[in-house]
Amino acid sequence: MKILSAKQIKEADKISLEKQDISSTELMERAASLVFEEIHKRLEGAQIPVKIFCGIGNNGGDGLVIGRQLLEAGYEVTIYVVNYSDQRSKDFLVNYDRIKNLTTKWPVLLKSEADFPEISYGDFVVDAIFGVGLNRPLVDWVANLVKHINKSGAFVLSIDLPSGLMADAPVEDKESIVKANYTITFQAPKLAFYLPETAGFVGDLQILDIGLDKEYLQQAPAVANLISRPEAKALYKPRQRFTHKGTYGHALIIGGSYGKIGSVCLTATGALRAGAGLVTIYAPKCGYEILQTTLPEAMVITDPHMEILTNIEYDIDPDVIGLGVGIGTKEETIEAMKNLLKGNKKPMVIDADGLNILSKNADLLNILPEGTILTPHPKELERLIGAWKNDFEKLEKVKRLAAKHEFIILIKGTYTFTVTPDDLFINTTGNPGMATAGSGDVLTGILTALIGQGYEPLRATILGVYLHGKAGDIAAEKLSYEGVVAGDIARHTGAAIFDLFETQLNNT
Structure with a gap:
């Protein structure tokens, strides 16, 4: 499934209105009616x-439609208009008038903290203050309204995006973002939904x-x-x-040192469970x-050295x-890795201390084969690219x-x-039980086996990350999040693959 930018979503709206010969008010009614049905x-x-x-823009217009339909269905509804500006969108005004014609219980205007x-x-x-069009920080009293909602303990449903969150840009004040229990977004997910900070x-x-224009959505970059099951299944052979x-x-799995032989064992196990025909450990x-x-x-x-x-x-x-x-990162190991890389032309997956050595010897990056896969956790990534x-x-x-x-x-x-020089893929499998020592070692083995x-390296990476997460999900279903260890992820890799091919075991 594609993630699109705020600009692309607006363009999709515009093209859809033209091709479907409908008004923006009709499109708003369609979208908000679907939300009403879910509620x-x-x-x-x-x-x-x-x-x-x-709010007083189109996200607020969605909220007014939802409110009107909930009132018509007999719910106990109070609508508040967050009056942060004198400007109103056309569709907001249309739906504001419709509310006024429906009931004597008109929307309550909020102008300040009082x-x-x-x-x-x-x-x-229902949070319908700001949607995909937000591109600036909230004014102070509206930011305080967001904090007031967050402190309430009420169940919060956000429409399109939690108010205060921007689809394609960082937010400086995270205290001024609605913390939703549930978000219903329109047509396509937004990048901010998947970033650690947001x-x-x-x-x-x-x-x-x-119902936005299918042709535009298919062609938009x-x-x-x-990446979820359908995308992974299409990659699997x-x-x-x-x-x-x-x-x-x-x-060939190269790794280990005294006290850390378990890591290379987990990597090799991951490789075997992901289908490698032969595995040699150095x-x-x-x-x-x-x-x-x-x-x-x-x-x-074995290496000549004992440890x-x-x-x-x-x-x-x-x-x-x-x-x-x-x-490890001892000088002798660094020299050994340098000598290996200088003479190597084979595809590579590099993890853990291999990455730490690269971060301290940046010249080695220049001799790695194109398509090399680097698999850093956050601290290893920071050492590679800086804060x-x-x-x-x-x-x-x-x-x-990458470029x-x-x-x-x-x-x-x-x-x-x-991340590649041209594309970005976001995996959807995995769970908190995988936050355990050795989980990344197993992933390295899976990726190595697929190559x-x-x-080819990109296909292997996307599929391997999916299978790794799915294996963790299957393990957690049996063992709980707390009960999962890295070996369980390796052992359930076959089950994750089995989930993809279903009845294809007899494929000839």
């Missing part, structure tokens, strides 16, 4: 106080198709693409019957018995290399690094972002 479906006629806060109504814990609040204001999200282990690639000598005992499916090559990597040499010809988990003021600046910095070196870079988090099986 009515949930409230089922319950006589709880419904308090609707309307007008704020009491909002109780049991109230149902996603928490959205609550549960519902996207309503309000996406700000980002959401089922196995054919007449194949053998060599068909599915040889993955680790210090101290890991030999552990790895051969724990993971008999993998082959093991760290010092001389990464091997006589195999892998299809892909996963590098960095648990290797950022907000999530939008972070995205721009990551895009610049400079033709990398694919992950921004790991609740919604993991896959070894012949998936």
Whole structure:
């Protein structure tokens, strides 16, 4: 699913009005009526106080339509108009008059903090103050109204966006954003819904198709693409019957140090569970018995040093290399990694201390193969690109690094972002149970395995991140968020793949 900008949504509105030969008032009625139906479906006629806060633009117009229809359905509704300016949108005025013609209980004008109504814990609040058109900070008394709503404890439903949140730009005062329990947005999701700094204001999200022009929506370039099951399924390539282990690639996993052999074991397990035909682990000598005992499916090559990597040499010809988990940052290991990279042309996935070494030796970035996948967590990312003021600046910095070196870079988090020089993909699987040691090591193994099986790096990354999150979801359903450990994610990777191909096991 595409994420579109505020500007694109406005353009879609305009084109839809022209092609469908309808007025903006009719489009507003259509959109707001769909929201009314969702509210009515949930409230089922319950006589709880419904308090609707309307701005004086088109978002407020939506709120007026919803309020009118709730009144007509017999709900206990009070409508408040947040009168922050003398300017009114045309469609707001049309629907304001319709409310006045329907009932003697006219909307209450709010002009200052002295007008704020009491909002109780049991109230149902509809936030229709600002929508996708907001492009500046709130005036002080309106910001205080937002804080008043947030402090009330009432259930809050925001229309299009939580008021105070901007679709495509950072917000300086996060205290002045409505914290919604539920957001119903129109036609397409907005980027702010998925960024760490702003996603928490959205609550549960519902996207309503309000019938905007399909041709425009299909042709409009996406700000980002959401990846869920349909998109992942389209990327997945089922196995054919007449194949053998060599068909599915040889993955070399390089990592580990004394006390951190578990990390490379998790990575190799992730690779095997994601379908790698062959997995070889290159680790210090101290890991030999552990790895051969724990993971008999993998082959093991050991470094001359007992505790760290010092001389990464091997006589195999892998299809892909996963590098960095648990290797540490000792000088001997840094030199070994430098020597490896100078002679390597194979596709690579680099994680953990491999990234930390790159951040301290930026010249190495220039010799990595194009299409290399970097998988940093937030602190590793900061070491690579420097600090950022907000999530939008972070995205721009990551895009610049990706463009400079033709990398694919992950921004790991609740919604993991896959960043390329040209595109942005946002994963929708995963859960809080995956916030556990070793989870990222498993992801590195999954990505390495998919590249070894012949998936090109971007396709492997998008699909691998999805499968990793889905495996975590399946594990959490059985074990709880708290009960999930990284090994559970690796063990459920096959179940995540099975969910994609369903009845395709007999595909020939």
